[in-house]
Each structure stands twice: as structure tokens, then as C-alpha cells.
Amino acid sequence: MILVIRPDATLEQLEHIIERVRELGFTPHVSRGESRTIVGVIGDENRPGAENLSAIPGVEQVLRIMKPFKLASREFHAADSVVYVGKVRIGGGSLAMIAGPCAVESYEQMDIIARYVKAGGANILRGGAFKPRTSPYAFQGLGEEGLKILRDVGQKYDLPIVTEVMDPRQVELVCRYADMLQIGARNMQNFDLLKECGRTRKPILLKRGMSATVKDLLMSAEYILAEGNHDVVLCERGVRSFEDSTRNMLDMSAVPNVKVQSHLPIIVDPSHATGRPDLIPSMCRAAVAAGADGVHVEVHHCPEKALSDGPQALLPHQFLDLMGDLRRLAAALGREFWSRPEAELVP
Amino acid sequence: MILVIRPDATLEQLEHIIERVRELGFTPHVSRGESRTIVGVIGDENRPGAENLSAIPGVEQVLRIMKPFKLASREFHAADSVVYVGKVRIGGGSLAMIAGPCAVESYEQMDIIARYVKAGGANILRGGAFKPRTSPYAFQGLGEEGLKILRDVGQKYDLPIVTEVMDPRQVELVCRYADMLQIGARNMQNFDLLKECGRTRKPILLKRGMSATVKDLLMSAEYILAEGNHDVVLCERGVRSFEDSTRNMLDMSAVPNVKVQSHLPIIVDPSHATGRPDLIPSMCRAAVAAGADGVHVEVHHCPEKALSDGPQALLPHQFLDLMGDLRRLAAALGREFWSRPEAELVP
Amino acid sequence: MILVIRPDATLEQLEHIIERVRELGFTPHVSRGESRTIVGVIGDENRPGAENLSAIPGVEQVLRIMKPFKLASREFHAADSVVYVGKVRIGGGSLAMIAGPCAVESYEQMDIIARYVKAGGANILRGGAFKPRTSPYAFQGLGEEGLKILRDVGQKYDLPIVTEVMDPRQVELVCRYADMLQIGARNMQNFDLLKECGRTRKPILLKRGMSATVKDLLMSAEYILAEGNHDVVLCERGVRSFEDSTRNMLDMSAVPNVKVQSHLPIIVDPSHATGRPDLIPSMCRAAVAAGADGVHVEVHHCPEKALSDGPQALLPHQFLDLMGDLRRLAAALGREFWSRPEAELVP
Amino acid sequence: MILVIRPDATLEQLEHIIERVRELGFTPHVSRGESRTIVGVIGDENRPGAENLSAIPGVEQVLRIMKPFKLASREFHAADSVVYVGKVRIGGGSLAMIAGPCAVESYEQMDIIARYVKAGGANILRGGAFKPRTSPYAFQGLGEEGLKILRDVGQKYDLPIVTEVMDPRQVELVCRYADMLQIGARNMQNFDLLKECGRTRKPILLKRGMSATVKDLLMSAEYILAEGNHDVVLCERGVRSFEDSTRNMLDMSAVPNVKVQSHLPIIVDPSHATGRPDLIPSMCRAAVAAGADGVHVEVHHCPEKALSDGPQALLPHQFLDLMGDLRRLAAALGREFWSRPEAELVP
Incomplete structure (x- = not known):
């Protein structure tokens, strides 16, 4: 200093x-x-x-001369960290495709969507049971009922599941069902929630806050790491800006920027970043080319009837096309989406 | 639509x-x-x-044609709402001066600072017992011990107290000590916390999130109001911007902007907005002139030894000077800081 | 409406x-x-x-229901526009690689750098003769002398040249030397300059302003088109944001966003967007994967002695590596950087 | 360093x-x-x-340790600078009220508005003859004809006039008519225009760019000062932000922030900053309370028929009310709007 x-x-x-x-x-x-x-x-x-x-x-x-984070820093841990979600490997050349609807609405809905995303090649299934909604009058999620549906459908299609936890009081419950806990953008600096998640042994998907710098994001990861949980995957999902034709502004440079400063894997969520299905496929391709360790997209078979964020979901056929493109692109870059046989993977 | x-x-x-x-x-x-x-x-x-x-x-x-909030809207409630914190009236021409240190550090520290702010004319005492810190290694607050100190010192100087609550699990505890609950900027969209605070009967000081629009702020107030708690005071405390010479950018126009759209009182916190003691006094004056229902400033008798955010605190003599200025200004504008005798005030 | x-x-x-x-x-x-x-x-x-x-x-x-621009809109012109700079085709699957130093410093400097970028496969040479510098005390460019050097070196290596024009009074002079005129970010809404460039018959490289929305950018393009010059190439070069670890925030989604709304080609400049050589290669790859019609990078053989913006320049060997990557990536996506034989190209 | x-x-x-x-x-x-x-x-x-x-x-x-500007810095010139526009004094306790329509439309229009603003107590008359419009199809101003009208009406009501200059080629012409030259937000980093204005001996009203930091603004002032013109008045007029209910975000803290770093006077323009007549009066009051050396507002007797920016103009009676408020406020703060008798003023 x-x-x-x-x-x-x-x-x-x-x-x-x-x-x-x-x-x-x-x-x-x-x-x-x-x-x-x-x-x-x-x-x-x-x-x-x-x-x-x-x-x-x-x-x-x-x-200041030094970085304010330590465990999350590249200086502390020089090699890229790899995080396992079930048998899926994230980082070190293995790409995650996390796909599913914004919210779990019913068993039928999850079943239809899971079948499609599995067919396309997604390796992790998402769906919200506790939903952070701007309006108190909007659908707030099915709660534990949603968690059960998500777990059952994940098992049916052999896909590990990730779902959001919003409240420290929900952590124990969500851990009973989920393979990975998501901390949403609005809670990136909910420090009690970070600590509670840090005390679990579940991998954490930590989304960047809407006005968080890359340093802020790494400081929030540090909260989780400092509690002893080292399985943190970061997620760029766009930040607030003056641009009014997209929901947020996707900061694609956060991908290499994180990789210079930290060993943690980072994925990109173009669904929340852009809010526009017409921009999502090209932003997924860009994320893979930028070196992200995966992507996160919302898929719904009937967006016009979705209970949450329908307008930003890809249709199943759009998702299938996208995955074809991404597989070709990943191959050209020497990376792949697929989870390897379990024996090979578990360290 | x-x-x-x-x-x-x-x-x-x-x-x-x-x-x-x-x-x-x-x-x-x-x-x-x-x-x-x-x-x-x-x-x-x-x-x-x-x-x-x-x-x-x-x-x-x-x-969209309509506003997404209802209970918080001026259309729903045409007259300015007035909120009481103990015997202090906020709104309707009565100004709040919320002052105190960032964090409660000890009884002695609170006692010294409370004596000064009382002398200057503050009518509500602040101090953090649970602190949201960017770094997990920074001082996280004294917890319940801090709440006790704050209550005792508040009683000694006959000042109602406000303190931050960060976690839904703390709400009950904090309610036992505090006269007003503060929801910090980082938790403005911590919806479970909003709901839990909405279920109490304590007045709530709701700070604007760092990337929240005025509409977002009013939607978060709506969460509290929808639970039946109508005593919400909003607080503008600056938003994230590209300007790098201040901690945040104080959006002064949020004051009249809120007043056009909502009946809720709004105060301004130049300490967090600017992070610079050399800018705080003039921003307090501007807030009062803009029509704010009060101001919120941090005061510390020895900022260089503060356990949290020392550099943005006013010194006691700076606070005394500021209050002199603000009293004169308020008088010229037909408003006042002082809590009236209880008999007159309670409705 | x-x-x-x-x-x-x-x-x-x-x-x-x-x-x-x-x-x-x-x-x-x-x-x-x-x-x-x-x-x-x-x-x-x-x-x-x-x-x-x-x-x-x-x-x-x-x-408002309608877009405020007309000639720039996809509705007005459904097919992708293609712009020729000399014999280089931009758009319609042909990628531009615009490379060179920030400023023209001397014949020797341009000669060394041009040799490298030509060897790497750049198809357009850049270099500033009139420099918009934040400080009046910084190097302001060599003026006409710089234009002459740039033209001579461009001819030596058979590379068309692009250079910035800052003042309507310079347009005629710059047209005498340059194959393409660049309008810099700070001048995106210098409407007199836009009109003056619109009256020339040179292709224009129009950079997005630091706080311009995509709509603002297209409105500025409309100024040029409305004067009768249809050869406009847009350039995303980052916008101002709160993120302080990069020079600007690269809005990668502007690439597909422009393509949905407009027929004009768009390229990406990661040098100015990030200001960090360690992030430039991955952002170039992402731009190509996102569907950009080219990239723009600064290259200098001795950044520590550059007269302008040295710290954001790639070294020659970094540029050569990058071009290898980009060629492979472009091939995988069915696109290419190379200008085709003239007979094929000219319409 | x-x-x-x-x-x-x-x-x-x-x-x-x-x-x-x-x-x-x-x-x-x-x-x-x-x-x-x-x-x-x-x-x-x-x-x-x-x-x-x-x-x-x-x-x-x-x-970096040092400020990048010199002539504009408080270290270079410790006392507040005072700038004269005709006989009106800006700075050192004397407040400017610059008022008038966005654009000069006709002699009759200027005559009506000037009569009102003079009656209200404005001391400088504004009106645009060259208009920077986002759309090439919008009214671009009356040009020299507008300058003549503005001069004639200014003389009739004994008000010095300020008008925007957009192009270095217009500087000489505008100097023939105007008492003060305005450089608009979009041209704050049009360095050739800054230099050209710096070579005149007219006072300059330099508006902050939409994404300019306070440091950037002072660097642009430095360009003018470095050419020998020391009569620069800065103007805060809002910056781009994510808030979508106001046209821009008024950075009120720029007022004391500039005063800490620089000796130059600074005024505030709430018309462009907010774009909303319902917020303008309270932001004018806040500006005066914050220590600004004046305010700038747009006034039109028939906003619905204005040729430019009608929706943000105050009506004449709103302006008269505002001036009453501001005079009382200024008096309470020991400052005043009125130009003193010429003999006293000229140094």
C-alpha cells in the first residue's frame, strides 16, 4: 500500500x-x-x-498494490480448478451446458424440457423452485414441491441438477435435493447466504451481481472458499448499463479477466444477460470461443405460457441447433461438452 | 399494455x-x-x-402502460406518508437526521459519538452490529453485543436507534433492540428479508441498491407493504457508475422522482453515496433543498481508528457545523429537524 | 406512436x-x-x-413503435451489406483484420509493423495521423506527414489504409491519402463531421461512442447514409461502465444486436474495449464466433516506446499467434479473412 | 508515479x-x-x-499520483475564478441563470420567451442556432438567421446571449453574434473544436459529456485554457446511466467535486439532466444549495409546438415561480443572481 x-x-x-x-x-x-x-x-x-x-x-x-482476495486468486492456486457436479466435470477443457426452464412449473413441464435438453446434449439440468421476482405479486416458485420434481426428472434423464437458493434458512432443504446450489445475481453480496453455502459440501454456482466488478465477484467467491468449500463455479450473466435494447450488458471480457486473476471456472449465461432469444446462440458461441468453461441457457417448450421469464427462453429446436453449433465449435477449439465415463473422472 | x-x-x-x-x-x-x-x-x-x-x-x-407497483404508488395513496421512529416524525415537513458511526465498536465509542450527534441535533442514532463487508476478513460487527450497546446509548441520549439487519434469521433479534430496521443496499432485492421485515411492526429504512432503478426500489418497498408493514422510509445512497472519484454516484433527482411516483418518505445518505467527507456537507444541503425528508450521515470521533468505513465519516465538529447550516436552510424552506413534543405528534 | x-x-x-x-x-x-x-x-x-x-x-x-432510423435498418435493406475497402471485402462472410499501431510515428516504425501485420494476414493497415488525446499535452499526431507515411507503407505492402479524421476541415485532406475514413468514438455524434464524411465516396469506419446505445450508433450511421454514402462499417469498441479492471466494457452482444436491426457490417475492436493485451486474443476469437465481420487490433513492435497507447498494443509475435487461431476458427465457421482476387470481387 | x-x-x-x-x-x-x-x-x-x-x-x-490537468487545477490557482459574460458575473458568490428555449425558432418566439425570462430574473439568454440532433431528419437549427434573432432579442432585453457552436468552421461566425460560446455534451471531446474556442476571447460554457468523468471534463477545460482562454464555465448536465425514468442522471456531487479540484465556476443544467419539467425546480434548488455558480434551464411558452426538446421545457409561469424560490434560497445562503452595476463589476 x-x-x-x-x-x-x-x-x-x-x-x-x-x-x-x-x-x-x-x-x-x-x-x-x-x-x-x-x-x-x-x-x-x-x-x-x-x-x-x-x-x-x-x-x-x-x-492499493495487492489483490483483496487470496484463496480465489491465481497466485494462491496456479492451475485451473476443476469442479465436479455429479459426474460432470467443469473446467480444464470440459464444458458445462446447463439448460432447463427458468422455473419448475410441473412434473410434465420438466419432463418435456429435460427430454429435449438431454437429447441436445446438456449435461446439467436447471430449474428454479425458489424464485427471486422483482414483483411480490409474481409467481414465487413451487418450493419443496419443485425441488422434488426437479430431482425426480434429473434422475430419470441421468442429469445432475442445479437450483437457486435465496435464503440461508433454505440451504439445508435445497441440499437434500440438488447437486449444485445456485446463488443468484441479486444475492451475490448476501454474505450470510454465502457463508451458509460455504459450509455445505455442494458445488456452488455463483452469479455475478448486476453492478459487481470482477473483483467484487471474486471477493464473494472468497467468502465461500473461506468457509472451506472450494467447489465454486462463477457465472457471468450481464451487468446493468445504459443500453436499453438488451436486458443487461454481457461483459464477455469477464471470462479471460477472471482467468487471469483466478483459478476458478467461469461459465456464461446469455439468457439473463441479453433477455433476447435472437441474441443467445451467437453469445453462446462467443462464450465458448472466449474460453468459458460452459454456458447456461433457459429452454422452454412453450415460452408464451411459462410462469417466469418466458420471453427469454429458447425453444427446444433452437436449443438443438445451438448445441450442434457449439459442439462443432468446441471440437475446433479442442474442448468438449460431454461428461466422461465415471471411472475416468472421479479423481 | x-x-x-x-x-x-x-x-x-x-x-x-x-x-x-x-x-x-x-x-x-x-x-x-x-x-x-x-x-x-x-x-x-x-x-x-x-x-x-x-x-x-x-x-x-x-x-407497458401501468406502473408495476400499487401500494407504494401515489395513485393508491395521494397524500405524503409520515413515518414515526419512536417520537421522531419523518415526512410531511419533518426532517430526520440519522447520524452515528458505521459500526458499533464499544460502549465508549458509541457514548462519545452519541453525545456529539445529540448535541448537533441528530434525532435518530445509527450504528451497525451486523456489517455487510465485501471481504470475509474484515470486521463483521459485534452482533447482539453491539445491539445492546446501541440500545443503551440510545436510551441514555433519548434517541431512537436504527441498525441494519442482513439475514431473515436476525430479524427477531434485531427487533428486540432497534426502533427501526435498516435494509442495506446489497439486500434491496433479498426478497426473503424484505418479506420478513414486512411481517414486523417496526419502521423500515430501505436503501436503494447499487444498480436499482427508482422503479426497482419502489417494487422492493412494495414487498414490505404487501406484508402489511406500511412504515417504509426510502434512502437514496448512490448508484454504481463510471465516475471513479466518488464511491458511488448520488442520484439526487431520485428525491423528486420518488415523490412524483410514491407517497413514501425518502432521505439521502451522502456518506455512502460519495465516500468523501469533503463532499458530504454540500450534498446534505442539496438533499434538503431537493425536498428530501431527511439525511443520513456517518460520524466518528476518530475515523483513522474506526473498525469500518472510517474514511467516509465526518468528524464531530464537521457534523456540528453541518447541522447549523442545515437548520438555517430548513428554516428558509419552511421545514425543521426537531421532533415535536410527544403529545402533539402521536396521531 | x-x-x-x-x-x-x-x-x-x-x-x-x-x-x-x-x-x-x-x-x-x-x-x-x-x-x-x-x-x-x-x-x-x-x-x-x-x-x-x-x-x-x-x-x-x-x-414509440417504430425505429428512428430508416436507411440503416434491416427493414429498408434486407440483405447484408458488403463494403469494399480497396479490394478487401467486408461483410457477407468476408472478414476484415484491421491492424497497425495506434499512431503513425515514423516511416521506419510503420514499415516494421506493416511487414509483421501483412505476414500475419491483416488485410487493412491502420495508423493515426490526427490523434484525439484526452490531454492537450500528449502527442497529437504527425498530421499530413503521417498520412503520407501511411499511404506509402500501405502501397509497399499492398494493404489499403484506414485513418481517423477528427475535424470536418480535415476530410478533404485525409481523402487524398486514405482508403477508408475512421470516425472515432468521441466523434460519433459530431454531426457536422458525419455529414462531411457522408459527402465523400470513401468507406467509413464508424466507432460506437462510449455511452452510445446501439440505436444511437445506427442513428449516427443514418447521418452518413442520408448524405448518399452507403459504405459504412460499424465498430464496437467498448462502452463506459463501472468495471475498473478494463478500459471499457466490450458489449459483444452489439454484434448480433446490430445484425438483427441493420444490414450494415460490424467489426469489433478489443484493443480499445479492454485496453489489455492479455484479454485481446480471446475477445478477437469471441468476436469472430459472435458473427462480427472483422476485428481491429493495435500492434506495435515496441509498446514501451510507442507515442500513443503503447500499453494496449499486441506484440508482433502475439499478433501472428492470434491470426493463426482466428484463421482456424473462421474456417470452422465457414468464413475467411482473405481478400479474393480482384476480378471476382468487384461487383 | x-x-x-x-x-x-x-x-x-x-x-x-x-x-x-x-x-x-x-x-x-x-x-x-x-x-x-x-x-x-x-x-x-x-x-x-x-x-x-x-x-x-x-x-x-x-x-498515478498527480492530476493530469494543470491550468484547471486548484493547486495552480487557489482562488475561485470569476467569469464575466457581458456584465454578468459568474462565480465568487454571483449566480448565473441562463434561460431560454432549446432552439431559436423565430423572432416572435424569442421575443416572447426573452420577455418572460427577463421578468423572472434570468441574467443570460440562451437559444440554439446550430442544433446537434440525434436524427438527421430532425430540425437542425436556423443557422446564422438564428444567431441574428438571438442577438437582436438579447439586445432588446439587455441580456447577454449564449449559443452552441458545433463545428470549428462556425466559431468565427458565432463569435460575431454571441457573448458566450457553448460547447455541447456531445462535443466535450471534440478536441479541434476545443482548441478553436480556446483561441477566441469569448467566455466558454463547457458541458460535461454523457460519459465523461469529472477528470475528463477538467482535461477538456485544460485544452481551452492551454490555448490562452481562461474564461471557462463548466456545466453538469447529467450522465448516461441505467436509470430509465430520467433522460440522464444528474451527478450533483460534481459541483463540490469540481470545486475541490479546480478553480473554475460550475453551473448545473437540470433540463437536459432530467428531461422532466416536474423534476427541474427541485434540482435547481439543490444545485444552488450544493454550491453551484448558476443554473441553466430551458423555457418555452408553448412546449407542444417547440421545434426541439419541447417536453423538457418549463412554462413561463413555472419559471417565474422557480426564480422566486431560488432568490429566497440564494439569499439564505448569502448569494445572489443579480448582475451588479457595470462600474462596480468590471475589474
Whole structure:
């Protein structure tokens, strides 16, 4: 950390600054430039209290040098992490295709959709039982009944399942049914939920918040990792912007950006990012080409009757076409979607 | 709601659209223009299923006419709502000054700060016992011990207290100590927490999320109101933007914007919005002049040793100066900060 | 266009609204719903005066139905447009690779870089002679001397050249040297410059402004098209956002989004979008997979001595590797970078 | 400037870094911390070439210490600058009220509006003769004819006039008529226009670009100042954001933020910032309370027939009410709108 001293700071202020740096357990290193004096602060800048150095009179600005996350960082763990969801491998060249409807509506609905996505080659089935809806009057999900349906249909088609958990009080219940827990964008900084999920041994799908930086996303992953759960898959799903012709703005550069800074796998969700079925296929292709470890898309056989987010779902035949394209593309890039035989996979 | 039909839609598609509109319980009203056919959809557009009309083949866009919130709307309740926190009146010309440290650190710390803010004329005391911190390694608050300190100090200085609740499991505990519950920006769309707070009879301070529109904020208020709790005070605290010299961007126009659309009181928090003590006083003045029902500022007697967010706190003497300015300004605008004698106030 | 009438509008106001609609040459079509009356406004909503309908007392909101651009729209011209720069074809399956340094610095510098980018397979050479710099004290470009160098080096390596024009007064001069004129992001709404470029017969590379929506970009293209110049290539180069680890946020979904709404070719510039050489190759791959008609990258043999934007340039060997990847990817997608023999190409 | 060295940098790389720092005329100052080595770079970091230090292999990041603007900075000129437009004083406690229609439409229109704004107490008259319109099909302004009308009406009501200049080729013409030149938001980084305006001796009203940071705005002011024109008034007029219920987001904190960093006066334009007459009065009050040196509002006697931006104009009676409020508020804050007698004013 580096403290830039105000040009009008008094000598007394500078001495006080140096004293505080020492009190906090750091070693100060003063350097006088032409227009500014700076104080190098040697030590772990993530130490509590460090943030307050900017509140000392005479300090103009504090420049951080280190990343604020540790377990999530590439420096801590150089190789790409691989996360298993059931027998599906995410990362290290294996791609996830997480597909299914926005919400679990009924056994029949899930059965129809699961058959299609399995046929297309999805390897993880999704569906929401607890739904975070902007309006209190909108469909809020089937709850445990939805979890049961999702589990049964997942077993029928031999697909592990992922579903959202919104409340720390639901974690235990959802763990009884799901193979992977999703933390939604609106809860990316619901720290009690992050901690509770960190205490489980289920893999976590952590979606980027609508106004979270890549650093914020990695800090939220750090909450889960710090509780001892290392199976975290990140998900870029678009951020808020001024562009009004898409639901959010897909930050595709987050894929390589995360990979430079972290060892965790990252997938892309163009359904929520764009909200437009006409843009989803090309954004899936771009995600795979960008180096994402998978994609996440919503599929519904009758979007006009869906109970949640119908307008952004792909139709089954669109999904089948998309998977054909993605398989060819992945092959050209030396990667693949398919889960390998169990014997080979489990470490 | 209005459906704009694609120019290349077939007659069969149009008939299907009209049929679906009827099935959903709306009355369709077709109108052919020069370049587009439109279908007026008569009925309550907040009805479940309405959102899916945009998924019907042949529909180009869906234009909403009505606001998606009801209980929070000015149409539902024409007069300004007034919310009482203890004997302090917020709204209807009475201004709240919510002041105190970011986090409760100790009895001594709270006692010193409360004495100053009381002297300056604050009418509500704040302090965090459960802290939402970006880093899992940062100080997370004193928990119940902090709540006790806050209550005791509040009673000593005859100031009602407000403190943040982050987890639905904490609501009952926090209710035992606090006069007002704060829902932080990161939890503005933590819907389970909104519902749980809606079931209490404590006034709620609902902070705007970092990427929430004014409509989103009012939809989150609707969650609380829909549970039967009508004592909601909104708080503008800045949104994420590209401007990098302030912590967030204070959307001052949210004050009159909320007042046009809703009857709920709204206050402004320049501490979190700007993160810069040198900008806070002028933003407090602007908030009062803009018509806000109060302001929220962080105060600390020794920011450089604060356990949380020290750099954005005002010093006690800065707070005293600010309150002098604000009192004069409020007087010029025909408003006041002071809580009136109880007899007069309670309705 | 549809006018939503305020619920408290008087009958007299409604009559005045209808009269104004007629005066402006539109046909009104009144429809009463449960909670709102709406007035359909039949006629060309891009007609002057139409925007003011929202200023009539009693009008709550105005909903637009039509796109505000015409010549740039897919409705006006259904097939993909193809633009020729010299003998290089952009669009219709032919990809552009526009490469070169940020600024022309000297003949030697351009000669070294052009040799590399030609070897890698770039088909258009770039270099700035007039530089829009945030600081008045930064290198502003070599001016006409730079244009001469760029032209000479382009001819030596048989590469058409593109260079930025910043001022309407420079258009004539730049046309004497360049094969394609670039309008930079900061000038996307410099309407006099757009008109002046629209009057030339040179193809135009129009970069998206830092806070321009896709619609704004197409409106700026419309300015050029309306002057009679139909050879416009759009360029996504990132927009401003809160993310602080990249220079801008690359809106990859703009590629398919433009293609849905417009017939114009669009390329992607990951150099300016990310500002980080470690992210550029994967964003180039993603752009090609997303369906872009080309990419634009900055290359410099000695970035640490570049006179402008060195830190975001690829090194020559990085560029060669990237081109190998992109050629393989393009082949897998049935597209190619190479300009075909002239006889085949010219229409 | 401080260079943070990558933990994996070689000794050879570090030596090369130090050599480059010296070659660029800086003095290096190496300091080894626990996890990173840093190199302090002593010298003027705005020197050309300094930006490229981040491109040297082994450099992880470059931290700037100094502000990139000089003449615009508070350090360069400690006292508040005062700018005269005709006999009107802006800054130093004197407030500007710039009012008038968006566009000059006719002598009659300007005459009616000028009479009202003069009566209300505006001290500068505005009106556009050259209009930057998003659509090429919209009214583009009356050109020189509009300038003549504006000058004549300004003289009739003894009001100095301000009008926009969009193109360097118009500067001379506009100077013949106007007392102050406005550079619009879309042209804030039209550097040739900035330079051309910097060469005149007219005061300049420089509007903040829609995605410009406060630093960017001050850098654009620096372009004008560097040409020798010191009479620059800045204008906050809202920036692009995700909020869709206002035209832009008014960044009110830019007012004190500019005042901390710069000596230049700054005014606020709530008309363009909000686009909503129902929010303009409260935002004008907030601007004055925030410490702005004036406000800028659009006024039209018949917004529904305006040729440009009618929907955001105040009606004359709304303007008169607003001015009454603002005068009282300004008085309470010890400031005033009125131009003093000429003899007193001219320095």
C-alpha cells in the first residue's frame, strides 16, 4: 500500500502518519518526490485497519498494490480448478451446458424440457423452485414441491441438477435435493447466504451481481472458499448499463479477466444477460470461443405460457441447433461438452 | 399494455395472439396503423402471465402502460406518508437526521459519538452490529453485543436507534433492540428479508441498491407493504457508475422522482453515496433543498481508528457545523429537524 | 406512436390532444382501457413535431413503435451489406483484420509493423495521423506527414489504409491519402463531421461512442447514409461502465444486436474495449464466433516506446499467434479473412 | 508515479525497467515490500512517454499520483475564478441563470420567451442556432438567421446571449453574434473544436459529456485554457446511466467535486439532466444549495409546438415561480443572481 501525502501536510502530520502506520503493524518507507511525498506501507494490506489510513489528516490518497482476495486468486492456486457436479466435470477443457426452464412449473413441464435438453446434449439440468421476482405479486416458485420434481426428472434423464437458493434458512432443504446450489445475481453480496453455502459440501454456482466488478465477484467467491468449500463455479450473466435494447450488458471480457486473476471456472449465461432469444446462440458461441468453461441457457417448450421469464427462453429446436453449433465449435477449439465415463473422472 | 405486431406476422399468428390475450383474461383491441398493427390489451397488466405476451410468435414488442407497483404508488395513496421512529416524525415537513458511526465498536465509542450527534441535533442514532463487508476478513460487527450497546446509548441520549439487519434469521433479534430496521443496499432485492421485515411492526429504512432503478426500489418497498408493514422510509445512497472519484454516484433527482411516483418518505445518505467527507456537507444541503425528508450521515470521533468505513465519516465538529447550516436552510424552506413534543405528534 | 393519457386528464385536455395529433398530420385512434385511455397516433412517427406530443397537458407518456432510423435498418435493406475497402471485402462472410499501431510515428516504425501485420494476414493497415488525446499535452499526431507515411507503407505492402479524421476541415485532406475514413468514438455524434464524411465516396469506419446505445450508433450511421454514402462499417469498441479492471466494457452482444436491426457490417475492436493485451486474443476469437465481420487490433513492435497507447498494443509475435487461431476458427465457421482476387470481387 | 513490479519479474526485467525510467528523464526509487517490489518514479508524470511505462515487461501496474490537468487545477490557482459574460458575473458568490428555449425558432418566439425570462430574473439568454440532433431528419437549427434573432432579442432585453457552436468552421461566425460560446455534451471531446474556442476571447460554457468523468471534463477545460482562454464555465448536465425514468442522471456531487479540484465556476443544467419539467425546480434548488455558480434551464411558452426538446421545457409561469424560490434560497445562503452595476463589476 502506498500513501500519497498532501502537498500542504505539516511535518507533524507526516510524523503522525508514520506513527499510525507503525501502530497498525506495518513498516513505513518514506520517499520524497518532486511534487509529492509518498509513504510505502510494507506488510499485508488486507490486514484490518489498513483501510483507515486514508482517514488520517494529511493523507491525499491511498493506492492499493495487492489483490483483496487470496484463496480465489491465481497466485494462491496456479492451475485451473476443476469442479465436479455429479459426474460432470467443469473446467480444464470440459464444458458445462446447463439448460432447463427458468422455473419448475410441473412434473410434465420438466419432463418435456429435460427430454429435449438431454437429447441436445446438456449435461446439467436447471430449474428454479425458489424464485427471486422483482414483483411480490409474481409467481414465487413451487418450493419443496419443485425441488422434488426437479430431482425426480434429473434422475430419470441421468442429469445432475442445479437450483437457486435465496435464503440461508433454505440451504439445508435445497441440499437434500440438488447437486449444485445456485446463488443468484441479486444475492451475490448476501454474505450470510454465502457463508451458509460455504459450509455445505455442494458445488456452488455463483452469479455475478448486476453492478459487481470482477473483483467484487471474486471477493464473494472468497467468502465461500473461506468457509472451506472450494467447489465454486462463477457465472457471468450481464451487468446493468445504459443500453436499453438488451436486458443487461454481457461483459464477455469477464471470462479471460477472471482467468487471469483466478483459478476458478467461469461459465456464461446469455439468457439473463441479453433477455433476447435472437441474441443467445451467437453469445453462446462467443462464450465458448472466449474460453468459458460452459454456458447456461433457459429452454422452454412453450415460452408464451411459462410462469417466469418466458420471453427469454429458447425453444427446444433452437436449443438443438445451438448445441450442434457449439459442439462443432468446441471440437475446433479442442474442448468438449460431454461428461466422461465415471471411472475416468472421479479423481 | 400494448402489443406491437411484427410487420411480417401472418394472419394466423395475429389470430393466435388475440386468442392468447383473451385466454389470459384480457380484452384485445386491434388497431391497424400505416406501418404496424397494434393490439391494445385491456385489463390489469400486473396479472401473472402478462409478461409472456412478448414470447408469442409475431409480437415485436410489448409496451407497458401501468406502473408495476400499487401500494407504494401515489395513485393508491395521494397524500405524503409520515413515518414515526419512536417520537421522531419523518415526512410531511419533518426532517430526520440519522447520524452515528458505521459500526458499533464499544460502549465508549458509541457514548462519545452519541453525545456529539445529540448535541448537533441528530434525532435518530445509527450504528451497525451486523456489517455487510465485501471481504470475509474484515470486521463483521459485534452482533447482539453491539445491539445492546446501541440500545443503551440510545436510551441514555433519548434517541431512537436504527441498525441494519442482513439475514431473515436476525430479524427477531434485531427487533428486540432497534426502533427501526435498516435494509442495506446489497439486500434491496433479498426478497426473503424484505418479506420478513414486512411481517414486523417496526419502521423500515430501505436503501436503494447499487444498480436499482427508482422503479426497482419502489417494487422492493412494495414487498414490505404487501406484508402489511406500511412504515417504509426510502434512502437514496448512490448508484454504481463510471465516475471513479466518488464511491458511488448520488442520484439526487431520485428525491423528486420518488415523490412524483410514491407517497413514501425518502432521505439521502451522502456518506455512502460519495465516500468523501469533503463532499458530504454540500450534498446534505442539496438533499434538503431537493425536498428530501431527511439525511443520513456517518460520524466518528476518530475515523483513522474506526473498525469500518472510517474514511467516509465526518468528524464531530464537521457534523456540528453541518447541522447549523442545515437548520438555517430548513428554516428558509419552511421545514425543521426537531421532533415535536410527544403529545402533539402521536396521531 | 401511442399516447397514454393521464387518469386525471380532463375531457377538454383529451380533445386538445386529439386536435394536436390531427394538426401534426396524424390520424388519432382513441381506445379506453380499464385504468387508462390511450390514443393511437397513426402516421410516420419520425415526422418533425412528433416528439412534442409528450409536452401536451394531459399526456402521461408517449410510446414509440417504430425505429428512428430508416436507411440503416434491416427493414429498408434486407440483405447484408458488403463494403469494399480497396479490394478487401467486408461483410457477407468476408472478414476484415484491421491492424497497425495506434499512431503513425515514423516511416521506419510503420514499415516494421506493416511487414509483421501483412505476414500475419491483416488485410487493412491502420495508423493515426490526427490523434484525439484526452490531454492537450500528449502527442497529437504527425498530421499530413503521417498520412503520407501511411499511404506509402500501405502501397509497399499492398494493404489499403484506414485513418481517423477528427475535424470536418480535415476530410478533404485525409481523402487524398486514405482508403477508408475512421470516425472515432468521441466523434460519433459530431454531426457536422458525419455529414462531411457522408459527402465523400470513401468507406467509413464508424466507432460506437462510449455511452452510445446501439440505436444511437445506427442513428449516427443514418447521418452518413442520408448524405448518399452507403459504405459504412460499424465498430464496437467498448462502452463506459463501472468495471475498473478494463478500459471499457466490450458489449459483444452489439454484434448480433446490430445484425438483427441493420444490414450494415460490424467489426469489433478489443484493443480499445479492454485496453489489455492479455484479454485481446480471446475477445478477437469471441468476436469472430459472435458473427462480427472483422476485428481491429493495435500492434506495435515496441509498446514501451510507442507515442500513443503503447500499453494496449499486441506484440508482433502475439499478433501472428492470434491470426493463426482466428484463421482456424473462421474456417470452422465457414468464413475467411482473405481478400479474393480482384476480378471476382468487384461487383 | 509508482510502478508495481510483478512478483515473477526477473532481475533483468527490473534492471530494464529502471533503465527506461531513467531514459524518460525520471529518477527511479526502488523499494522492496513483503509481496511486491515497487519503483517510485520521481518527476513530472504528465511528461510524454510516461504512459508507456505500463507496457514494459515485468510491470504489473502503474499508479498515478498527480492530476493530469494543470491550468484547471486548484493547486495552480487557489482562488475561485470569476467569469464575466457581458456584465454578468459568474462565480465568487454571483449566480448565473441562463434561460431560454432549446432552439431559436423565430423572432416572435424569442421575443416572447426573452420577455418572460427577463421578468423572472434570468441574467443570460440562451437559444440554439446550430442544433446537434440525434436524427438527421430532425430540425437542425436556423443557422446564422438564428444567431441574428438571438442577438437582436438579447439586445432588446439587455441580456447577454449564449449559443452552441458545433463545428470549428462556425466559431468565427458565432463569435460575431454571441457573448458566450457553448460547447455541447456531445462535443466535450471534440478536441479541434476545443482548441478553436480556446483561441477566441469569448467566455466558454463547457458541458460535461454523457460519459465523461469529472477528470475528463477538467482535461477538456485544460485544452481551452492551454490555448490562452481562461474564461471557462463548466456545466453538469447529467450522465448516461441505467436509470430509465430520467433522460440522464444528474451527478450533483460534481459541483463540490469540481470545486475541490479546480478553480473554475460550475453551473448545473437540470433540463437536459432530467428531461422532466416536474423534476427541474427541485434540482435547481439543490444545485444552488450544493454550491453551484448558476443554473441553466430551458423555457418555452408553448412546449407542444417547440421545434426541439419541447417536453423538457418549463412554462413561463413555472419559471417565474422557480426564480422566486431560488432568490429566497440564494439569499439564505448569502448569494445572489443579480448582475451588479457595470462600474462596480468590471475589474
